[in-house]
Amino acid sequence: MRRVIHGIVILVILFGSSVFGATAQDASPVASPVSEGPSLLAELGYPTLEVTTTDGVTLDVPAELEAGRYHIIFNNQSEMELDLEVYQLPEGFTNDDLIALFEEAFSGEGPPEIPDVFYDVVFNGGVSTLPGGTGEVVLDLTPGEWTFNLYNYDPETDENVNNSTAVTVTGEMPDVEAPADIVEIGMGEMYFEVSGEIVAGPQIWQLVSEGQQPHHLILSSVPEGTTVEQIMELAASFGPPASPEASPVAAASPAAPALSFDDTEDVFYSIPLSGGQTNFVVLDVEPGTYAMICFLPAPDGTPHVMLGMVEVVVVD
């Protein structure tokens, strides 16, 4: 989780992203784990959409696609850590417009006010990759104009780079069969709800965003016995200031939380998902204790974790 320290502000500026994968203290990136051998996601049988970048700028993806549920395989042949983010911009807004709005929101002192338009973007998740790596996700592409954005954060220059490619999705969304025997993670204000049993080893997780605000999942390994309160205290010890009314825990936290970032290690993060959107991902966790955390901001700028969007799970 300590990767998040550096990233939290940029995270909300740029819609939540792989900034966790890069801090000065810990340069080794986290990427969505992909199991070796045959992919569990491929076994679901959805059509494959393979997309590739060689330079981290341009993405080899069809300009037009039929609506459907796709198994996206992202080949990152560049030398950069990249997130492939899939989203729909509100009408009349460009990437640059949004980034400018966020930069303005975060330029002052005190809690930022999140621009309303943030909640009008349809975030459809995506996949993170290491340099030269491959990642995969299953998601629904409904009819409309989609942005496939390559996002990179460079901790050395503190620069965020976004390069987007437009994809037009046509036709009608077909009926898709829901896979059986998977773990479902419901995400809403302000909770994670786990249905099914999380087991050690490769397993498909379906992230279902079902609230009004976008959410994401950071899965972080934590010491046995860690409590939700300890994680909220730790989160409150950094990042943009929370409004005391919104977050009594943040306001009341001691200077030195009982839990330290050194005790935690991120094992997975998803790309943000708006309400109504879903991603299927493969996780391969070891037995242990994990925290599910969402850092996306409420309208007053308070990260969801400080409003209670955190859950502790034990994997046997």
Ligand SMILES: [Cu+2]
């Ligand atoms: Cu959230």
